[in-house]
Amino acid sequence: MDGNLGKVVITGVEGRIGPTVRAGLRADADHLVLVDRAPITGVREEETAVETDIAELDTLVKAFDGADAVVHLAGIAEEAPFGELLGANVQGSFNVLEAARRCGVRRVVLFSTNRVTGGYPIHHHVFPDEPPRPDGLYGVSKVAAEALGQMYADTFGLEVVALRAGSFEEEPTETRHLATWLSPRDCVGFVRAALTAPNVSFVAAYAVSGNARRFWDLAVGENELGYKPVDDAARFASRFPDDDPFWHGGPQSGRYAGPEAVLPHLDG
Numbered sequence: 716m717d718g719n720l721g722k723v724v725i726t727g728v729e730g731r732i733g734p735t736v737r738a739g740l741r742a743d744a745d746h747l748v749l750v751d752r753a754p755i756t757g758v759r760e761e762e763t764a765v766e767t768d769i770a771e772l773d774t775l776v777k778a779f780d781g782a783d784a785v786v787h788l789a790g791i792a793e794e795a796p797f798g799e800l801l802g803a804n805v806q807g808s809f810n811v812l813e814a815a816r817r818c819g820v821r822r823v824v825l826f827s828t829n830r831v832t833g834g835y836p837i838h839h840h841v842f843p844d845e846p847p848r849p850d851g852l853y854g855v856s857k858v859a860a861e862a863l864g865q866m867y868a869d870t871f872g873l874e875v876v877a878l879r880a881g882s883f884e885e886e887p888t889e890t891r892h893l894a895t896w897l898s899p900r901d902c903v904g905f906v907r908a909a910l911t912a913p914n915v916s917f918v919a920a921y922a923v924s925g926n927a928r929r930f931w932d933l934a935v936g937e938n939e940l941g942y943k944p945v946d947d948a949a950r951f952a953s954r955f956p957d958d959d960p961f962w963h964g965g966p967q968s969g970r971y972a973g974p975e976a977v978l979p980h981l982d983g
């Protein structure tokens with residue numbers, strides 16, 4: 716890698732993860748195209764802001780003109796009514812991939828989620844090529860987004876990396892994060908690796924810090940993307956009770972799984 720990322724589009728740049736990715740890529744990109752439906756703040760000379768909903772395919776095609784890569788963050792990042800998830804995460808990801816294809820963009824980094832396999836029990840070590848086991852409708856929508864990425868890679872030769880992000884936080888704030896924490900530093904590390912790794916067709920990899928208590932395998936990230944995370948939530952372990960019921964069994968998504976998490980978003 717020569718360090719130059721070229722012209723990179725970041726969708727969903729005004730969310731929780733976006734500013735960290737924006738700051739982390741700035742030094743090595745020629746130009747950043749910032750996409751969000753929310754107002755985009757602090758735009759610099761080497762940045763272009765495009766305020767749009769990702770539902771607007773024609774606007775995305777204009778925004779992606781001449782881009783080398785897209786980091787796709789925009790969407791709904793939690794459990795929600797299925798129709799909303801279909802629009803934002805499935806149709807939205809389709810629009811991003813299709814705009815990338817039309818513009819000849821080389822690579823798309825899709826932000827997926829650990830929740831695509833959040834239904835596996837906590838004592839199961841999950842490899843990215845195991846069958847999906849989404850813990851709710853949000854996870855289902857990201858399974859579909861990953862499938863769209865695989866299809867665009869197989870059919871059109873688009874290079875696609877689906878990063879199954881863990882829990883992005885400055886520091887762990889709950890027991891589960893001892894397994895699932897994704898530090899800002901490792902988040903940028905995974906994104907940079909996803910943008911620069913050679914010989915990519917389609918890769919799905921967990922993007923989680925090197926937490927001693929993690930339940931996701933990191934070999935794909937290390938072998939295919941060339942990134943080994945540097946942080947470990949273990950250094951915060953004393954903040955959380957060892958005997959937390961979370962460790963006694965149940966789904967990896969803990970309180971984010973189960974009927975209490977999904978039912979509020981179902982009609983009737």
Ligand SMILES: NC(=O)c1ccc[n+]([C@@H]2O[C@H](COP(=O)([O-])OP(=O)(O)OC[C@H]3O[C@@H](n4cnc5c(N)ncnc54)[C@H](O)[C@@H]3O)[C@@H](O)[C@H]2O)c1
Binds near residue numbers: 793
């Ligand atoms: N935060 C996490 O811990 C986490 C974990 C796993 C996966 N992810 C994934 O990473 C991505 C970013 O997460 P986040 O926490 O920053 O989310 P967020 O909700 O904080 O931000 C999402 C951003 O996307 C924008 N957006 C939403 N829908 C849009 C639309 N239809 N058109 C244009 N812009 C739209 C919002 O305005 C917002 O700025 C999401 O795809 C999420 O599913 C996040």
